[in-house]
Amino acid sequence: MTPADDHRPYREEDDLVAAEYVLGVLRADERAAVAGRIEAEPGFARLVEAWEAKLSPMADGFEEVVPPESVRAALQQRLFGQSARQQPGALARMWQSVSVWRAATAATAAALLVLAAVTWMEAPAPEADERFVASLSGEGSEVHYFVVYDARAQDIGLSHVTGARPEGRDFELWVIDDGQPHSLGVIPEGSSVHVAVGEALQAAIDDDAVFAITTEPPGGSPSGAPTGPVVAQGALNPI
Amino acid sequence: MTADCIFAAMGSDDISKLIFRTALRDRTSFDQLYSRTSAKLFGVCLRILGDRAEAEEALQEVYVKIWTKADRFSASDLSPISWLVAVARNHAIDLIRARRQRGSGLDEAMDVPDDGPTPEAQAIASGEHRLIDRCLGELEEDRAAAVRGAYLNGDSYSELAERFGVPLNTMRTWLRRSLAKLKECLER
Numbered sequence: 001m002t003p004a005d006d007h008r009p010y011r012e013e014d015d016l017v018a019a020e021y022v023l024g025v026l027r028a029d030e031r032a033a034v035a036g037r038i039e040a041e042p043g044f045a046r047l048v049e050a051w052e053a054k055l056s057p058m059a060d061g062f063e064e065v066v067p068p069e070s071v072r073a074a075l076q077q078r079l080f081g082q083s084a085r086q087q088p089g090a091l092a093r094m095w096q097s098v099s100v101w102r103a104a105t106a107a108t109a110a111a112l113l114v115l116a117a118v119t120w121m122e123a124p125a126p127e128a129d130e131r132f133v134a135s136l137s138g139e140g141s142e143v144h145y146f147v148v149y150d151a152r153a154q155d156i157g158l159s160h161v162t163g164a165r166p167e168g169r170d171f172e173l174w175v176i177d178d179g180q181p182h183s184l185g186v187i188p189e190g191s192s193v194h195v196a197v198g199e200a201l202q203a204a205i206d207d208d209a210v211f212a213i214t215t216e217p218p219g220g221s222p223s224g225a226p227t228g229p230v231v232a233q234g235a236l237n238p239i
Numbered sequence: 240m241t242a243d244c245i246f247a248a249m250g251s252d253d254i255s256k257l258i259f260r261t262a263l264r265d266r267t268s269f270d271q272l273y274s275r276t277s278a279k280l281f282g283v284c285l286r287i288l289g290d291r292a293e294a295e296e297a298l299q300e301v302y303v304k305i306w307t308k309a310d311r312f313s314a315s316d317l318s319p320i321s322w323l324v325a326v327a328r329n330h331a332i333d334l335i336r337a338r339r340q341r342g343s344g345l346d347e348a349m350d351v352p353d354d355g356p357t358p359e360a361q362a363i364a365s366g367e368h369r370l371i372d373r374c375l376g377e378l379e380e381d382r383a384a385a386v387r388g389a390y391l392n393g394d395s396y397s398e399l400a401e402r403f404g405v406p407l408n409t410m411r412t413w414l415r416r417s418l419a420k421l422k423e424c425l426e427r
Contacts, residue, residue: 020415072273
């Protein structure tokens with residue numbers, strides 16, 4: 001089963017298991033089983049996340065303790081190696097971790113995001129606020145895209161995380177600026193795709209903009225305005 | 240200044256940005272994220288593991304997870320702080336569950352029924368915080384203590400059952416009922 005296929009109904013029992021996991025009272029084997037379900041079942045993962053959110057105010061009870069500086073050094077060493085040999089080592093390690101993640105079906109989506117991120121990082125970094133990320137998802141929808149917008153390159157990169165397009169329909173990407181949707185075009189099929197942004201639309205994509213995806217007839221909305229339901233949306237975050 | 244005050248002062252948006260940049264393999268941002276959040280997450284590891292050396296090792300592992308899983312934050316509805324604390328707590332709890340038995344002396348030391356030395360002073364007086372306190376207050380005292388103890392100390396069902404002198408299944412029934420009540424109150 002892929003994560004996108006998870007449409008099963010969840011019952012109170014599942015919700016209580018999610019609560020027990022978040023609270024932390026389960027045995028090691030039970031926790032491992034629940035962790036497996038979180039990876040495999042997005043619906044169950046949402047129950048867990050809701051409990052994390054509910055109980056999180058109790059985390060105020062964790063007192064802050066500054067760790068010794070040696071921990072930071074050890075961490076840097078562990079992740080990046082001791083010499084300042086920068087990109088190649090890091091990239092190689094990244095690819096390695098990507099292939100490991102790919103081994104687990106449920107982690108494939110995450111790996112795609114990392115892959116996409118690596119691709120973008122290879123280009124010289126533009127100035128601040130020229131790059132934005134957005135996570136597009138929707139209530140009751142399995143459609144999830146991770147988006148990186150590079151203003152200088154006039155490029156929108158989309159990583160398909162979950163959610164197949166309905167039979168005979170296309171996904172169309174919109175930028176909503178001041179309440180007005182402007183089409184950015186039909187999203188090509190594929191796990192990692194790009195959409196070019198025309199000059200006219202660049203002005204519409206700013207800090208306050210929201211991206212949205214609707215399902216439309218093949219080739220996109222005939223009227224130039226969205227006709228189908230919004231299956232995912234998300235605000236842009238400058239990075 | 241408590242962690243929460245610091246987080247409030249800097250704005251959780253900044254932490255979000257640092258996590259997004261970490262997802263894009265930006266080491267400088269990752270290092271800043273560490274600077275700004277490691278005291279809170281070390282506090283989590285230390286409280287649950289009760290051992291400094293283990294907590295230091297665990298903290299490293301927690302940040303390795305944050306580095307490799309930062310992209311998942313974008314798919315989460317949790318606040319950045321809650322997401323980070325969840326990564327740390329779950330890792331620390333996995334570690335103590337993997338331990339065969341906690342030393343008994345340590346058990347005594349960690350046997351504090353509720354949330355530490357200065358819960359109120361430490362707790363930012365956010366509406367949400369008061370809500371959870373109010374809802375815990377609606378539970379019987381020992382059950383609220385069990386919920387808090389589990390969350391903050393990482394107590395297992397068997398440890399709680401032993402402490403309260405009841406069979407494990409009874410403990411489980413109690414706690415499940417308490418969680419359902421808590422949920423009902425928080426969503427009221």
